[in-house]
Amino acid sequence: MSGRPVKHSLTLRGHRTSVSLEDEFWHEFRRIAAERGQTINGLAIEIDEARGDMGLASAIRVFVLQTIRRDPAQSS
Numbered sequence: 001m002s003g004r005p006v007k008h009s010l011t012l013r014g015h016r017t018s019v020s021l022e023d024e025f026w027h028e029f030r031r032i033a034a035e036r037g038q039t040i041n042g043l044a045i046e047i048d049e050a051r052g053d054m055g056l057a058s059a060i061r062v063f064v065l066q067t068i069r070r071d072p073a074q075s076s
Helices: 023-035 040-050 056-070
Strands: 006-012 015-021
Touching (some): 006 023, 015 056, 023 040, 023 056, 040 056
């Protein structure tokens, strides 16, 4: 297991951006999006719109953590 962030590109409302997250967060982020019937871009847009002055990568990490805390049986 590597704790190093991995950069992936996302498209938010037609604009490409790069987000660096650890593999574990990417895995859970993809799983949560799939469970909700969304793409990771669609879910990232929701998170981006609600994040305030927090960076997008941090906002995604917090979202993933809060989601897992609400239903720990769903994490893998």
